[in-house]
Amino acid sequence: xxxxxxxxxxxxxxxxxxxxxxxxxxxxxxPSRSEYEKGDLVFSKxxxxxxxxxxxxxxxxxxxxxxxxxxxxxxxxxxxxxxxILSVFTQDEDYPTEIYARKNTAxxxxxxxxxxxxxxxxxxxxxxxxxxxxERVTFLNKKIAxxxxxxxxxxxxxxxxxxxxxxxxxxxxxxxRCSELLGVGRASVYRAIDSLxxxxxxxxxxxxxxxxxxxxLERNTK
Numbered sequence: 001x002x003x004x005x006x007x008x009x010x011x012x013x014x015x016x017x018x019x020x021x022x023x024x025x026x027x028x029x030x031p032s033r034s035e036y037e038k039g040d041l042v043f044s045k046x047x048x049x050x051x052x053x054x055x056x057x058x059x060x061x062x063x064x065x066x067x068x069x070x071x072x073x074x075x076x077x078x079x080x081x082x083x084x085i086l087s088v089f090t091q092d093e094d095y096p097t098e099i100y101a102r103k104n105t106a107x108x109x110x111x112x113x114x115x116x117x118x119x120x121x122x123x124x125x126x127x128x129x130x131x132x133x134x135e136r137v138t139f140l141n142k143k144i145a146x147x148x149x150x151x152x153x154x155x156x157x158x159x160x161x162x163x164x165x166x167x168x169x170x171x172x173x174x175x176x177r178c179s180e181l182l183g184v185g186r187a188s189v190y191r192a193i194d195s196l197x198x199x200x201x202x203x204x205x206x207x208x209x210x211x212x213x214x215x216x217l218e219r220n221t222k
Contacts, residue, residue, distance in 0.1 A: 007108065172207055
């Protein structure tokens with residue numbers, strides 16, 4: 001039980017919770033611990049239903065599944081990261097994301113009933129979840145604002161910055177696909193690339209983007 005309480009100390013939903021409450025929660029709630037090998041499916045609607053997971057160790061990638069069956073990498077998850085919270089609160093039966101282990105991974109799962117019980121009994125946990133969901137909405141609003149920026153350079157900076165957050169400092173850029181995403185011609189994309197290069201934010205060679213100044217890209221999205 002003491003070990004479970006120490007795990008709680010690392011998870012955002014228990015931030016600010018009294019030690020006595022953590023002991024009670026460890027007694028009342030029995031989250032399940034699951035282990036996965038590289039490539040294993042960790043989370044999907046069919047596999048887990050409505051549940052919240054927290055990475056205890058390892059690394060995962062979140063994929064959005066398209067209607068044609070192909071997938072797009074959305075983000076990577078590291079220890080203490082959470083997933084599945086929206087599945088607990090939404091009425092939508094379709095949340096087209098799947099999570100796979102990138103290396104050997106351990107996850108602590110709370111069922112929907114577990115989460116609802118925590119919310120009803122512990123106001124601090126309710127506040128932590130509200131804060132988390134508010135931050136997600138704020139982030140998405142900023143992302144939408146960035147992609148609707150007044151200039152092609154702003155839109156491209158937003159696109160490259162988000163790819164950097166997922167893929168790291170170097171990645172391939174398909175200018176044709178990029179122009180389709182931004183709703184502009186390829187010539188405009190190339191001019192925006194040249195502008196970002198001139199500002200010292202990126203380099204571009206052989207269809208490879210290298211991020212030199214992530215902070216500059218982020219500033220350029222505003």
